[in-house]
Amino acid sequence: MSSDNRGAQIDHARLDALRRGRGAVQEHVIDELVAGNLSRRDFIRRGTMMGLSIPVLGGILEAYSSPAAASTSRRVASSVLRASAPRQGGTITAGLLAPTGSINPLTINDEGGLELLGNVGEFLVFIDQQNRYHPWLATSWSANANATVWTFKIRQGVKFNNGAPMTVDDVVYSFKTQCNPKGVANALSVFGGTLLPEGVVKVDDTTVAFHLTQADGGFLDAVTEDNYNMIIVPNGYDYANYEKDFIGTGRFIVKSYTPGVGAVLARNPHYWGTKAVPAEVQLTFYAEESAMTSALEAGSIDCMDQFSVAVSPQLLTGGFNVISLKASTHRELSMRNDLHPFTSKYVRQAIAYTLDRPAIVHALFKGQAQVGNDSPFAPVFPQTVGPPAVPQRKKDLALAKKLLAKGGVPRGFKTPFVTEQVQEMPAFAQIVAQSAKAIGVDIALTVEAQNKYYGSAVFGKSDWLDGEMSLVDYGARSVPNVFLEAPLQSINAKTGQGSWNAARFNDPRYNTLSKQYIAAVDLSVQRRLAKQIELLLLDETPIIYAYFYNYLSATQKNVKGVYPTAQGQFFLWNASKS
Amino acid sequence: MSRMGAEALTVPPAPSSPKAAPEGAAGAIDVSAKRIRREHLGQLLKSWSFRIGGAVLLFWIVCAIFGQAISPYGPLDQNLLLVNAGPSGAHWFGTDSLGRDVLSRVIVGSRDILVIAPIATLLGTALGAAVGLVQGYFGGVVDNLVGRVVEAVLALPVIIVAFLFVVAAGPSTSTLIIVIGVVFALLISRTVRTAVLQERELDYVAAARLRDESSVHIMFVEILPNVLGPIVVEFTVRLGYAIFTVATLSFLGFGVQPPTPDWGADIAANSGYLAAGYWWETLFPALAIASLVVAVNLVSDSIEAVVNQ
Numbered sequence: 001m002s003s004d005n006r007g008a009q010i011d012h013a014r015l016d017a018l019r020r021g022r023g024a025v026q027e028h029v030i031d032e033l034v035a036g037n038l039s040r041r042d043f044i045r046r047g048t049m050m051g052l053s054i055p056v057l058g059g060i061l062e063a064y065s066s067p068a069a070a071s072t073s074r075r076v077a078s079s080v081l082r083a084s085a086p087r088q089g090g091t092i093t094a095g096l097l098a099p100t101g102s103i104n105p106l107t108i109n110d111e112g113g114l115e116l117l118g119n120v121g122e123f124l125v126f127i128d129q130q131n132r133y134h135p136w137l138a139t140s141w142s143a144n145a146n147a148t149v150w151t152f153k154i155r156q157g158v159k160f161n162n163g164a165p166m167t168v169d170d171v172v173y174s175f176k177t178q179c180n181p182k183g184v185a186n187a188l189s190v191f192g193g194t195l196l197p198e199g200v201v202k203v204d205d206t207t208v209a210f211h212l213t214q215a216d217g218g219f220l221d222a223v224t225e226d227n228y229n230m231i232i233v234p235n236g237y238d239y240a241n242y243e244k245d246f247i248g249t250g251r252f253i254v255k256s257y258t259p260g261v262g263a264v265l266a267r268n269p270h271y272w273g274t275k276a277v278p279a280e281v282q283l284t285f286y287a288e289e290s291a292m293t294s295a296l297e298a299g300s301i302d303c304m305d306q307f308s309v310a311v312s313p314q315l316l317t318g319g320f321n322v323i324s325l326k327a328s329t330h331r332e333l334s335m336r337n338d339l340h341p342f343t344s345k346y347v348r349q350a351i352a353y354t355l356d357r358p359a360i361v362h363a364l365f366k367g368q369a370q371v372g373n374d375s376p377f378a379p380v381f382p383q384t385v386g387p388p389a390v391p392q393r394k395k396d397l398a399l400a401k402k403l404l405a406k407g408g409v410p411r412g413f414k415t416p417f418v419t420e421q422v423q424e425m426p427a428f429a430q431i432v433a434q435s436a437k438a439i440g441v442d443i444a445l446t447v448e449a450q451n452k453y454y455g456s457a458v459f460g461k462s463d464w465l466d467g468e469m470s471l472v473d474y475g476a477r478s479v480p481n482v483f484l485e486a487p488l489q490s491i492n493a494k495t496g497q498g499s500w501n502a503a504r505f506n507d508p509r510y511n512t513l514s515k516q517y518i519a520a521v522d523l524s525v526q527r528r529l530a531k532q533i534e535l536l537l538l539d540e541t542p543i544i545y546a547y548f549y550n551y552l553s554a555t556q557k558n559v560k561g562v563y564p565t566a567q568g569q570f571f572l573w574n575a576s577k578s
Numbered sequence: 579m580s581r582m583g584a585e586a587l588t589v590p591p592a593p594s595s596p597k598a599a600p601e602g603a604a605g606a607i608d609v610s611a612k613r614i615r616r617e618h619l620g621q622l623l624k625s626w627s628f629r630i631g632g633a634v635l636l637f638w639i640v641c642a643i644f645g646q647a648i649s650p651y652g653p654l655d656q657n658l659l660l661v662n663a664g665p666s667g668a669h670w671f672g673t674d675s676l677g678r679d680v681l682s683r684v685i686v687g688s689r690d691i692l693v694i695a696p697i698a699t700l701l702g703t704a705l706g707a708a709v710g711l712v713q714g715y716f717g718g719v720v721d722n723l724v725g726r727v728v729e730a731v732l733a734l735p736v737i738i739v740a741f742l743f744v745v746a747a748g749p750s751t752s753t754l755i756i757v758i759g760v761v762f763a764l765l766i767s768r769t770v771r772t773a774v775l776q777e778r779e780l781d782y783v784a785a786a787r788l789r790d791e792s793s794v795h796i797m798f799v800e801i802l803p804n805v806l807g808p809i810v811v812e813f814t815v816r817l818g819y820a821i822f823t824v825a826t827l828s829f830l831g832f833g834v835q836p837p838t839p840d841w842g843a844d845i846a847a848n849s850g851y852l853a854a855g856y857w858w859e860t861l862f863p864a865l866a867i868a869s870l871v872v873a874v875n876l877v878s879d880s881i882e883a884v885v886n887q
Contacts (some may be wrong), residue, residue: 187838252606290850290853293853294853310675310850311850312850312853312854313662313851313854314853314854314855317854356658359659360658360659362659362661363658363659363661363675363676363677364675421831425838426847427675427676427847429836430656430676430836430837431656431658431676433837434654434655434676434837436657437654444835445835445836445837446835447831447835447836449831
């Protein structure tokens, strides 16, 4: 039970009135709040996810509790989607990492590209920095009881930036194209195994329904900007032409675009809602972070999309506004569960017990990270149980040596360890090697360029997936589903399950639990399953999760309204300079 | 050398060359060669540039051999609670991003570069001398054929050629030695070829042919000793370049793997922190490379000056 719900004053008559007409899933969320199983914050998050509108959420909180809670809901209502009124106009200059390929909503998969896309196109639902869901091109949504059908009401009166109206047909076309398994869509990494084109159904002129191939309590995330490819384009649109017209419904239009150099965005005169604050945004592309940081330091740009402590620690010294978002971004240190001596869970545990996680967070991130507990349940996820119910793993060399002996290698062993040349990863790998040395494990480290490390990204042709010990990077997600599936579920070549299982972890108990978790709609059920998964992974330790680090963006001191998300978006429509 | 005395009777005198000994007696030539070597050594030892260069070089060789014993800390020892600490009494060169002592890493980091660069240069010199001898001695089609191949490879910058080879073969100490050795061999072969072209026209080579000596014998026993001067100079000059090449490849991530201390790799790993003000992590390994290259060049210039007298 969350502490902030204790002693709540409930106006049952009003609450009953607000419950009337809600679906079973929405009613359950309200019940969870009243039962004290959800904090107000989690109630807002879960409520928006399950389609309760902000006014309804506010009403429920007012009926349930104190004025303070109601003001929370009002703050939510004044979301980032509403551009702030003051200081309209002006030009914002922003640095982005250079898009690595052509800007095509179907295929784009890099940070710079998706950031440009996110300022020009729009999604059905907006997920904010606190992982709360807000209406965007969809005005409301709901899921059936087992989360296999999700229904969305589409906003009316929206126009594309060429002046044409947006309709449900455009929404249906966009989704059918992006989830077509015969196509080349990057979004298949999200929709694969969950949504097929025939599952995208136009219900009427204002409603679209998604019939999933399997229950997915976290499907809403797939229609937000987290699934960055999923902007809405006109029915029948040829995605290959995107760089010619940059079609979208967003607050900006593209005035000019030069690949590898930059782009100029202007306020969209056809925008359906509150228009962007800056009249113009000048985007400059940088090949690498250090150059972008130098540009910010020199005052050449007003803001930069992302920086890392490893490359740009000077930005943390106080001269800039730093936007630090707790995130699920992490590294996964896989140990081949099918190869001696990592076949023994005790050996895997021993390696994990050598790591001083708070010291690692201090050294590598200057505190801009949270320690991990050898499961992908990051502290930022509301489903995460964590300590004390799931004990936090700490450095214990004596225990590590005992475990090594129990695992059959009391004198240690030699093993190769491969990783990629990305941000702090080589440094972390060296910490692992030096830490393991304390218990007699001799790790021979190889640091490779990222493309060599990934190889073909399939088993047998990838140092990442084939190495005895392998350290790989994972970006942030709003829900842990991807982290629970590809790297941890048993490998099944026919279905594609476990396609990133570098550890070759193969545990039927885990497969069942993770599938139950993904299908679960109810937060309390998810938490119960999460606890079991956390405990199981802590015991088996197929992968070491040492930390989850914050997503960092920086602006000049006089810049306000820049809105990054931990999943890599960089929204500039509210940006202004004083 | 044993036949050189007989040949020298017909060779025009050239004061600094062994083949130019004034008299025909073998003993006299040996004595003369020893005397010349002694003179050269004496001249070198009198040279300030040689002394300074040699002292610095000797210092790094001592570090390479006894690094672990004389460094104040273990070069791999991490202190995660004392990262990026500036120079102090406890850490003269400060600590790096993993809390390792920079001075200790600089001292021990001399080992790889001082193993790889000289061996690679030696390999390159041996290969280059052999190729240059063949080209220069045979001339004609062989010279043209090998010459075009060499020119084709050298049309690209040396570092790019080495980079391509290392990428293809995968980074390792032996790969670095072979790649740098082969690339430098091509450069050295051109110098040796030029020297051999002059030598092969001399009478002592003609005399050897008249005696029906094999080509291998003439190249490696008759001509080689007479082109040793330029080869030695090439070796010392190329050694400086080899140090730079090793450091550059390490900087690019194609040298020894972390956490092994290595100047180039440490500069690459820490250069990102320069803008943050952590200058010591980059400056000291860079100074180490610079001092070693300057030292080798001082020694090489001194040798070249003496040989060319």
